[in-house]
Amino acid sequence: MTHASIASEVARFNEGFEAQIGPDLAGTFTREQADLRSAGAPAAVVSVGDVLPDAKLLTAAGDAIQLSAVRAGGPAVIVFYRGGWCPYCNITLRAYQRELLPTLLEQGIKLLAVSPQHSEGSEATAQGAELGFDVLSDPANVLARALGIVTEPSADARLAHTRLGFEVSDSNADGTAAIPYPAVLIVDAAGTVRFVDVHADYTKRTEVAQIVAALRSL
Template sequence: MTDQTIARQVDEFNEGFTAQIGPELSAVFDGEQRDLRSAGVPGGVVAVGDAAPDGPLVTPTGETTSLPAVRGDTPTVLVFYRGAWCPYCNITLRTYQQELLPALQERGVQLVAVSPQTPAAAEQSIANGELAFPVLTDPENVLAGRFGIVTEPSAAARAAHTQLGFDVADSNADDTAAVPFPSVFVLDDSGVVRFADVHVDYTTRTEVAEVLAAVDALSVATR
């Protein structure tokens, strides 16, 4: 267990990461994050009160499924993340495994994570965080697109990624660099969105306490 917020863990990671990659690459990523914050959340994002859209999903073993099939009639916390290559995603998913999942299980709510990466890369996410909840592939970002949260790294950021030895497209199921904005949606037992939190700056994430507050509000509303 960790007693630190995701934000605190990110701050600690960034200190070492900045020292490791140097000021030039750090400036590239800082600039990308500023631009993302300036642009803000795009229009058309699924909002509270909307029915959650559907889209094809793939399990780490290659089986095809869908969001309705995964959630059934169980309230669900749906997490969109960029991929196993993203350290901020790994910090978040690990924290959700350690602190959020047990609390959700006590409340009869399930946790599901989705990214555009290949099933093999999804397995890497599971290994990175020792995850015990469904981690699914969203081929071609179909589901993320229907939620209105698809973006991609800037050209400068992708060049910086190349200098660091990887490319987002190599991990994605469709060989593109498209990724979702890191987002959390809380769906009720009918699949209606009751909480939506979209982070355009990928270094920030929805904290465990925020998710649990939304889930507890859902429970009160359905009594």
């Protein structure tokens, strides 16, 4: 069965979303995305060949666990997402559940999703999208900062969020608005980074086909 690309699902979502929120708010987000694309991802992001740092994360149940323990000495695909409040993240995680996870299970490769939201948010994300892989919290973006992928919404975007009845800092475990750039890392059994894809524009995501192709290098 052929599935739609994440990009096409995002485009379809955007049509309805922009009609729902109106041109004023839609324009705010469009300008934010353009500014993000213009700035690009920071230069100091994690690179292929780097060793993945260990970090203390929280499970969706609120239990502390080391990233190394979750990986259990095996390869992993690690997905950094902004939070369950982000529709583009949910589109992506559902696509990975549907199209990527079966391939990873066949190969014995872990799929991990990481965000700075509190554990209750991770649990809601996992349950809402019926995810069959680990959804973890990175409080205060400790792991994301070590990888150089932390940002935050623009001031105008945060005002737009408020008008929509939402505040990013309420979702995050540390009460700040800091979030990771959407990113996918593939690490081998030794913890060496073998693939990195970081997106400055949060509406752009790593397609399943890109990840599957990158897995051939493991």
